[in-house]
Amino acid sequence: MDENEISIIGSKDYEEVSKTLNSFIKNNEDKFAFPYLSERNMRISLWAALFEHLQDKSATSVHTACLSALRILSRDKSEVENLVCERWMITLIEKAGLYNFIDISEDVTDNVIPGKEIAVEAMKCLCNVAFNSEVARALCAHTSIGQGLVARLRSYNEIPYKEDIMLFDMKLLFILTALRQDIRCKIKNELHGMVYLINCLNDLVLEATEKRIEAAGVDQIQQVVLSDKQEAIACEILKTQFNMMYHSGPDESISAEEEALCLKLMPILTTLLMAETSTWDKLTELHSNIANLLTSVPPEFYQYLSPECSEGEALNYVYDGKNMEAVHALLQLLQHRLTITMSTGNQYENLSPILTVLNKSARNVRAHRKYLRQTVLPPLRDVSRPPEQGNTLRNQLCRLLTTPVTSVRDLVAEFLFILCKEKVGRMVKYTGFGNAAGHLAQKGLMCGGRGPIQYSSSSEDSDTEEYLEAQPHIDPVVGCTRPPRINPFENMTEEQKEYEAMKLVNLFDKMLSEGVVKPATIGPDGKPKPVEHVLEMRENPPNRSQS
Numbered sequence: 001m002d003e004n005e006i007s008i009i010g011s012k013d014y015e016e017v018s019k020t021l022n023s024f025i026k027n028n029e030d031k032f033a034f035p036y037l038s039e040r041n042m043r044i045s046l047w048a049a050l051f052e053h054l055q056d057k058s059a060t061s062v063h064t065a066c067l068s069a070l071r072i073l074s075r076d077k078s079e080v081e082n083l084v085c086e087r088w089m090i091t092l093i094e095k096a097g098l099y100n101f102i103d104i105s106e107d108v109t110d111n112v113i114p115g116k117e118i119a120v121e122a123m124k125c126l127c128n129v130a131f132n133s134e135v136a137r138a139l140c141a142h143t144s145i146g147q148g149l150v151a152r153l154r155s156y157n158e159i160p161y162k163e164d165i166m167l168f169d170m171k172l173l174f175i176l177t178a179l180r181q182d183i184r185c186k187i188k189n190e191l192h193g194m195v196y197l198i199n200c201l202n203d204l205v206l207e208a209t210e211k212r213i214e215a216a217g218v219d220q221i222q223q224v225v226l227s228d229k230q231e232a233i234a235c236e237i238l239k240t241q242f243n244m245m246y247h248s249g250p251d252e253s254i255s256a257e258e259e260a261l262c263l264k265l266m267p268i269l270t271t272l273l274m275a276e277t278s279t280w281d282k283l284t285e286l287h288s289n290i291a292n293l294l295t296s297v298p299p300e301f302y303q304y305l306s307p308e309c310s311e312g313e314a315l316n317y318v319y320d321g322k323n324m325e326a327v328h329a330l331l332q333l334l335q336h337r338l339t340i341t342m343s344t345g346n347q348y349e350n351l352s353p354i355l356t357v358l359n360k361s362a363r364n365v366r367a368h369r370k371y372l373r374q375t376v377l378p379p380l381r382d383v384s385r386p387p388e389q390g391n392t393l394r395n396q397l398c399r400l401l402t403t404p405v406t407s408v409r410d411l412v413a414e415f416l417f418i419l420c421k422e423k424v425g426r427m428v429k430y431t432g433f434g435n436a437a438g439h440l441a442q443k444g445l446m447c448g449g450r451g452p453i454q455y456s457s458s459s460e461d462s463d464t465e466e467y468l469e470a471q472p473h474i475d476p477v478v479g480c481t482r483p484p485r486i487n488p489f490e491n492m493t494e495e496q497k498e499y500e501a502m503k504l505v506n507l508f509d510k511m512l513s514e515g516v517v518k519p520a521t522i523g524p525d526g527k528p529k530p531v532e533h534v535l536e537m538r539e540n541p542p543n544r545s546q547s
Contacts, residue, residue, distance in 0.1 A: 001034075006042055010049035014062050017053070021065040025072065032075040043079055051088050054095065067095065067121035074128035081135050089139045092129070095122035097165075098148030116161040123168035130175045137180050146187050149173055153196035156203075163229050166200070170236030177243035188244045194261055197244075201237050202268050204230055208275070224275040231277050231286055238289035241265075245296040254298055262297055266304035269294065273305070273326035287333045294357045299364040305330075306367055319371040327368055330357060331375060331393075338396045347405045355411035362418045366455075373419040377430050381466045387432050387479045394430065401435040413439035421455040432479025444526030 001024055008020045028034075037043035050066045050073075053059040059066075070092075074080070093099060097114035114122075126145075129136040140146075149169055156162045173193075177184040187193035208224045226234065245258075254262070269290050277283045294302075306322040309315060317324040334354045341350045362369040376393050387398040400412040417439060420426035424445050427436050463471075473481045489497055511517045523529040 001037070001042075001046070003040065003042060003045075006046050006049065009046065010052070012059075014059060017059075017062050018065055021062065021069050025065065025068050028072050031072065033078070034073065034076050035078070037073075037076075038078060043073075044083065047073065047083050047088075051091060054091050063095070064117045064121060067118065067125055071121055071124045071128060074125055074132065077132045080129065080133045084129060084133050084136045084139065086139050086142075089129075089136060090143060092122050092126050093143060093145055093148065095119070096126060097122075098145060098152060113159055116164060120161070120164050120168060123165060123172060127168055127171045127175060130172060130179075134179075137176065137183075140176055141180055141183050145172075146176070146183055146191060146193075150187060150191040150193050150196060153193070153200055156200070163233065167229065167233050167236065170233055170240060174236055174240045174243065177240055184243055194241065194244050197237055197241055198261060198265050198268065201234060201241075201272075202264075204234055204237075205268055205271050205275075224271055226275055226277050226286070228278055228282065231282050234272065235285055235289045238286075238293050242289075242293045242296060245293065262301045263304075266297070266301050267307070270305050270307065270326045273329040284333060284336050287329055288353070291330065291333060291354045291357050294360075295353050299360040302361045302368065303365050305361065306365070317371075319374075320367050322367050324367075324371050327361065327371060328375075330354065330361070331372065334358060335393060338393075347400070347403060347408045351400075351408050352411060355408070355415055359411060359415050359418060362415065369419060369455075377416070377419050379464045379467070380430070381464050383467060383470050383474055383480050385480055387430065387435065398431050398435050401431060401439070410439070410442075417443075428476055428479070430479070433477045435479070441528050 005020050005024070008016050011017065034043070037046065047070070050070055053062055053066050095114065095118055097119045100113065113119075130140060149172065152159075152165075152169060156166055159165060173187070177187060204226075205224055208226050208230055272286060273290055275286070277286060305326045306319075306324055309318055309321055309323050313323075315323055315325060317328040334351075337350045337354055341347055344350065358372065362372050376397070378394075388395060388401075397412050397416060400408060401416075403409045403412075413436070416431060416436075417427055420430065424436075424440060427440070470481050475482050489500075492500075508517075512519070519531050520528040521531050
């Protein structure tokens with residue numbers, strides 16, 4: 001676009017304005033940067049011309065094209081901070097129809113609802129500008145945009161293009177609640193936005209269920225099936241809810257109001273975990289957002305992820321009379337995250353949320369722990385390979401016990417430790433002492449024993465015949481059997497053995513003197529402590545209590 005075209009756009013010849021704008025939109029639909037507009041103040045002139053038309057009622061014929069052009073231009077962060085002003089933000093808010101839902105009667109008529117194209121394009125502009133500009137977000141905080149968004153949450157049933165506008169309402173809510181604490185607090189505390197978001201999510205599930213009933217042609221409710229647009233809306237709602245439910249610490253107490261919200265939210269999340277989508281990628285996206293939100297849900301509500309099975313209900317995953325479909329979906333998400341981590345390498349971002357959720361679930365719900373244990377740590381049969389070798393879930397998790405990403409390593413170790421009922425012997429059995437040593441040292445359990453007694457006393461171990469047969473030959477350090485090794489001292493004289501022993505002593509002494517290794521012993525707290533002299537290890541042998 002050149003200065004001549006910008007001059008045409010600023011004119012009152014709306015036919016030429018429309019042609020020029022439509023050409024610009026067609027040629028730049030997939031572009032995100034317009035560096036040439038920085039020359040000779042062309043960007044400022046173009047934005048000013050577009051907003052002048054939007055504020056002119058006689059230019060309604062080009063309003064949609066103006067907003068489409070602004071949507072494309074607002075992708076570029078260049079100079080946005082200097083361009084945005086309160087008057088222009090209010091214009092976009094008005095075109096989006098957000099002010100029309102504040103302080104209106106219950107009878108919402110069509111004359112207060114803006115046209116679909118105008119409202120959707122204006123919302124897209126607001127999302128782009130709010131994402132790219134702190135000035136725009138500050139202006140949003142000083143307008144009634146929060147009230148308008150929450151008011152429209154209550155009025156979606158009155159809007160004929162509900163799903164189209166709802167998606168961008170949720171996107172804008174997510175951006176504002178993520179990047180502006182004052183807006184987040186106002187929507188959560190003053191406007192009770194969380195209540196309406198839960199209602200919207202519930203309505204979405206009910207609508208998806210109703211569609212499945214019609215398609216199936218039966219009276220009984222089948223599985224919830226979300227359309228692509230419904231899945232996208234659900235994900236934006238979940239992300240916004242996460243912003244508003246995030247707590248500063250895991251031990252922070254919740255109010256009675258928040259408890260009521262969690263009680264209403266959990267059955268919806270359980271239903272969504274069991275829902276279907278058009279593709280696997282969309283399903284994992286939905287489950288990922290649910291997992292992120294569950295990290296902010298207090299653990300006492302996790303029991304609602306496994307409702308009691310109904311009589312005659314056909315389910316794939318059941319344990320102890322409870323529906324484990326939702327819990328199994330979280331396990332599938334873990335498997336998926338482990339797979340993509342192998343290619344992307346971003347362990348913390350990929351694994352931290354789902355591991356946090358599974359830890360809370362296993363620690364606080366007995367049925368979940370037992371179900372997860374039989375899936376992740378089934379009875380051992382083949383112990384010929386180290387635990388970290390292979391493609392099973394146990395193998396993949398054991399490999400992460402030695403990852404340099406300490407936060408992920410600790411989450412994995414804690415998850416496996418909980419599944420082992422915090423018993424050292426059982427942990428070593430499934431992971432090998434070498435893999436588990438770091439976690440056991442942190443907990444002061446290097447000498448054996450177990451963590452806090454908080455699990456049932458009934459044994460869950462049912463060692464297989466194969467394991468019992470191989471058990472005498474298992475090396476606990478590596479967690480597997482080892483082939484017989486040739487004795488290196490065979491056919492050596494006593495002098496040769498003594499010579500080799502002294503070589504070993506000299507090598508150890510060299511490593512100690514150069515600081516390569518530092519000997520340690522187990523202290524009274526069960527944790528390793530450095531020793532000043534090797535003889536201390538003979539004088540104070542560790543107390544090796546059995547688990």
